[in-house]
Amino acid sequence: MLFSILILATGNPSYAKDVVAFVRQHCAECHSGNKAKGDFKITLPDSESKAVELKPQWEKVAKVFRTGEMPPDGKNRPSVDSSNRFNQWIDEKALGVRCDGKPSPGRVVLRRLNREEYGNAIRDLLGIGFRAGEDLPADDVGDGFDNQADVLSLSPLHLEKYLASAESAVVLALKGQSRKRIGAKLEIPTRKDQLKPSIERFLRKAWRRPPEEAEIAKLIGISGASDSKPDEIFSAALTAALVSPRFLFIVEADPPAGRPDRRLDGYELATRLSLFLWSSIPDEALLDAAASGKLDTPEGIRAQTERMMKDPKSKAFARNFTGQWLQLRNLKNIQPDSARFPGITESLKEDMATECEMFFSNLLEENRPIVEFIDSKHTFVNDRLAKFYGFSQSKVRNAGFRKHEFSDEKRGGVTTMAGVLLVTSNPTRTSPVKRGKFILENILGTPPPPPPPGVLELKDDPGARKAASLRQRMEEHRRDPNCSVCHEKMDSLGFGLENFDAVGQWRVSDDGKAIDAAGLLPGGKKFSNPSELRKILIENPEVFADCLTRKVMTYALGRSLVAKDRCEVDRIVSDLKKKRWGFADLIVSVTTSEPFIGRERTDKPGANP
Amino acid sequence: MNNQIGRRLFLRGAGTGLALPWLESMAWGNTKVPPRRLVYIYIPNGAHMPAWTPAETGALAPELPETLRPLAPYRDYISVLSGLTADKARANGDGPGDHARAMATFLTGRQARKTAGADIRIGISADQVVATKIGDRTHLPSLEIGADKGLNAGGCDSGYSCAYSANLSWKGESTPVSKETDPVAVFGRIFGTTSENDPTRRASRARIVDLVIQDAKSLRGKLAADDARKVDEYLESIREVERRLAKVGETANNRPSAPEGVKPPISSPSDPADHLRLLADMLALALKSDATRVASFVFANEGSNRSYKFIGVPEGHHDLSHHGQNPEKQAKIQKINAFHTSVLAHFLGRLKESREGQGNILDNLMLVYGSGIGDGNRHNHDELPILLIGKGGGSIKPGRHLKYPAETPLANLHLSLIDRMGVTGINRHGDSTGKLEDLS
Structure with missing residues (x-):
């Protein structure tokens, strides 16, 4: 089997026998001494107590070992039993992960809204079409997503823009209001005694919880002059509320002293839910659910999650998640060589992204099995995209996006969608390596390590192109044992998609040579075309389920997953199997999981100053 | 030709030519000596x-190496510095990720903590x-610009957060300074926006800033503690806004105003x-005024795979940089390098056009131009391509x-x-x- 799923053994593993002897037998040949392969050397201290201090080392070992990447093919395979004990030792002793107790929720550091969330929040608060997030600096990406607390930093440039954009948005909203009421119910006070309730209502929504009296009083007093008009005070107060850290940050209180963790209260949970599923702030219904205690039970969270998934605002989830998981946001930066691939316009690229988003939303809406991400009998196209793919045209022109049932086995699932195929290609040709890497990272959850520096590059000049096909040149190139460890897997997977050219159109030849989309995966699995490759990829749905669950959780929590999150990931995957892999079920499992509903105390010294 | 479009955008309605007077009058506080710029x-x-590298050391030969040729008119201001090394951009036990480290180390001289997300x-x-030391003398302590926003999706480099490969300037050890990519917004930052220039709006801003602090x-x-650190970032940033507001409020002549005839650009060019x-024009304006x-100015994020179709290089830059000694690819890399030096020459x-004291700004400039990677194929971090441009107020002997x-x-x-910027006590x-x- 290509990727092994772990079954935990019981009993207490011994350091000398299950770790030292194991490492010597299976790892040390390559990973010791000064010439350790992959720039990675395993240290084996004499005593167990010293060994468990090498946490980063064991994290790395666990990762490559669990995914079956190491030991590489051709080396002696450890027995299932010794592997399990080795894994168990790393988990329990070195990483302190035990899945038999109450799962621990983990901790997200104070995170700010990213630009998507900021823009949507302003829209939902003020009911204006003002695209407030667009002027903000790009958010840095961590773990593949732009909503990760640790890398979302703040600079003076941000604050300048928050200030300017809050001013403009409030002016725009109040002006619009005086003409006619739109969208959100902003009640502009005309008398001083109306100020307090108006501001209070606004803060509850903007700060995602009922404001304290003192907070309201401070905002009312903002003008500092007693002769200010109520609408002027209101406008200044709203602007300040939108620049306040209580709007910009997702504030969650720490567990009280002496407690390792706590359950989030309804309001905190409402904010997590709305950021996850809408990339925005909670609506009234969600805040009401928080106020009435409905979010204190799994059933209540499930009900809200289901309601929110059906709301049109969940399009933001589809767009932001697929845009990053499937890297569709990079479509903007990709310019295929127009001489070879004419007609790849911005609108066509936008259609490619829409296809993936609609496919995603549809799976969510109908609770369809997640394996359809890998292989499906349908997709979504408009006229332009149908023409691009060479699908039979709809009789109705300008029919917009609609479901398209495939009439053959050429395509199915995200790896055959043009957007994905395009972002994993070079401007002038396909890149089986990038495509293989994409599958490893985003479908199988086993990202390959990058190449060591100084490796020889593929010959790619016109002479070489004439002499041999891309595939032949890559096979030649791969003979180097330093490369073959990863490339065998990566390239085989990528070659399975060679029937799709660099922009995702079906082809049977390249530079006059017939396409050979056959492949042999490590472990002996064979395929002869993209369709057979997909069948192999879904043979063990657990593998993809684990990968997708981790991606969704990273996105939902706004933090990197840590070793102990494995317990909850494993539980979600096994629950999901019982439910036939429904995508909506997966989302509910995440929103009711311990990491989503709880918060842990910081383990860093010097906390709580 | 492209150049002309840029000029037109920039000097909308300004008539022709970049007449020099738009600069002469800029004040440098109370001193008569023009300031040094970094x-x-x-x-x-x-x-x-x-x-890139000249064959001989010592005085630059009349004929510059091919990539540096666009800089010929400024030959007397150029020092080519060979042999410099960014050791902390090497793996040093952290494995691959040379691109992320190259950018992150370039101005910090420190080893980036290897992390994809947590705890950069x-x-x-x-x-x-x-900027921290002398930034209070000017309207903006520093200006950070670049052509690329961050990468939008996916990992950036081998387990390093994208923060490392997209940010050159770091204000604190975990706090990158975001760069502005829109020339229109850069203009606003330099000369103020309408609301900043209106005293009533300014007063209202000041009250808001005070309250949120x-x-x-x-x-x-x-x-x-870890959460408080995030609020500290907020506090530092909002105080910077507060300081700028106060500065604008002072009637002192250190408030720059746009030179006569210079109007804000209309939009960010798509080319x-x-x-x-x-x-580059905006940065020149900021320095002149x-x-x-x-x-700091990032021509493209580290590891950029941008296509340079407009100079006949349709392939991605990063893909090409792994040239495998293929002369065709090396020639294309050189073309991209030369395009970048032509932008530098434009800047x-x-x-040079703007007189200052007895000379021009280049006399008082210290500009470091280069990369944290030597040869893209080898990913080496020694023998870096580095130019130092300007005379640093007489403290540097170029050419x-x-x-x-x-x-x-x-x-x-x-x-x-x-040291040459007058910052003392840093050893x-x-x-x-x-x-x-x-x-010198």
Whole structure:
């Protein structure tokens, strides 16, 4: 089997026998001494107590070992039993992960809204079409997503823009209001005694919880002059509320002293839910659910999650998640060589992204099995995209996006969608390596390590192109044992998609040579075309389920997953199997999981100053 | 031709030509001596070194190496510095990720903590060291611009957060300074926006800023240390806004105003070459009007795979940089390098046009131009392509090719320039071992 799923053994593993002897037998040949392969050397201290201090080392070992990447093919395979004990030792002793107790929720550091969330929040608060997030600096990406607390930093440039954009948005909203009421119910006070309730209502929504009296009083007093008009005070107060850290940050209180963790209260949970599923702030219904205690039970969270998934605002989830998981946001930066691939316009690229988003939303809406991400009998196209793919045209022109049932086995699932195929290609040709890497990272959850520096590059000049096909040149190139460890897997997977050219159109030849989309995966699995490759990829749905669950959780929590999150990931995957892999079920499992509903105390010294 | 478009955008309604007077009058506080300026410009993926490095050391020959040829008119202001090394950009046990490390180390001289998301950490960058010390003398302590926003999706480089490969300037060890990519917004930052220039709006802003500072302080008190650090970032940033507001409010003449005839650009050009040149124009304006004395400018993020179709290079830059000694690919890399030096030349032209004291801004400039990678194929971090441009107010003797001993830290150059910017009491920056000899 290509990727092994772990079954935990019981009993207490011994350091000398299950770790030292194991490492010597299976790892040390390559990973010791000064010439350790992959720039990675395993240290084996004499005593167990010293060994468990090498946490980063064991994290790395666990990762490559669990995914079956190491030991590489051709080396002696450890027995299932010794592997399990080795894994168990790393988990329990070195990483302190035990899945038999109450799962621990983990901790997200104070995170700010990213630009998507900021823009949507302003829209939902003020009911204006003002695209407030667009002027903000790009958010840095961590773990593949732009909503990760640790890398979302703040600079003076941000604050300048928050200030300017809050001013403009409030002016725009109040002006619009005086003409006619739109969208959100902003009640502009005309008398001083109306100020307090108006501001209070606004803060509850903007700060995602009922404001304290003192907070309201401070905002009312903002003008500092007693002769200010109520609408002027209101406008200044709203602007300040939108620049306040209580709007910009997702504030969650720490567990009280002496407690390792706590359950989030309804309001905190409402904010997590709305950021996850809408990339925005909670609506009234969600805040009401928080106020009435409905979010204190799994059933209540499930009900809200289901309601929110059906709301049109969940399009933001589809767009932001697929845009990053499937890297569709990079479509903007990709310019295929127009001489070879004419007609790849911005609108066509936008259609490619829409296809993936609609496919995603549809799976969510109908609770369809997640394996359809890998292989499906349908997709979504408009006229332009149908023409691009060479699908039979709809009789109705300008029919917009609609479901398209495939009439053959050429395509199915995200790896055959043009957007994905395009972002994993070079401007002038396909890149089986990038495509293989994409599958490893985003479908199988086993990202390959990058190449060591100084490796020889593929010959790619016109002479070489004439002499041999891309595939032949890559096979030649791969003979180097330093490369073959990863490339065998990566390239085989990528070659399975060679029937799709660099922009995702079906082809049977390249530079006059017939396409050979056959492949042999490590472990002996064979395929002869993209369709057979997909069948192999879904043979063990657990593998993809684990990968997708981790991606969704990273996105939902706004933090990197840590070793102990494995317990909850494993539980979600096994629950999901019982439910036939429904995508909506997966989302509910995440929103009711311990990491989503709880918060842990910081383990860093010097906390709580 | 492209150049013309850029000019038109920039000088909308300004008539023809860049007449010099728009600059002469800019005040430098109360002093009659023009200030020194420190600018860093970054290019990604290394360079084709055979077309970069002059054959001889000492005085630059009349004929510059091919990549540097666009800089011929400014030959007397150029020092080619060979042999500098960014040791902390090497793996040093952290495995692959040379691109992310190259950018992150370039101005910090520190080893980036290897992390994809949690707990990013590097060090304070040279420009920010200077900005922190002397930034209060100008409207903006520093200006950070670049052509690329962050990467939008996917990992950036081998387990390193994208923060490392997209940010050149670091204000704190975990706090990158975001760069502005829109020339229109850069103009606003330099000369103020309508609301900043209106005293009533300014007063209202000041009250808002005051209130949220109190708010942040009270919030901070309730948080654990790691959360409080995030609020500290907020507090530092909002205080910077407060300081600028106060500064605008002073009637002092250190408030820059747009030179007569110069109007804000209409929009951010979609043509990548125009975009870069217009950003360069904005930076030139900022320096000329003394809105700031410290800046960083990222021509493209590290590891950028941008296509340079408009100069006949449709392939991705990063893909090409792994040239495998293929001469065709190396020639294309060289073409990209030369395009970037042509943008640099455009920028230097803007600065040279404006008289200042007895000379022009280049006389008072110290501009470091280069990459944290030497050869893109080898991913080496020694033998970096580095130019130092300008005379640093007479403290630098350019027009030469200087070759330093192998492994001389790039940070030594930073330390030398920090010193020349009048920042005292700094004896070390990153992995520096001393100041660079022989610059003057």
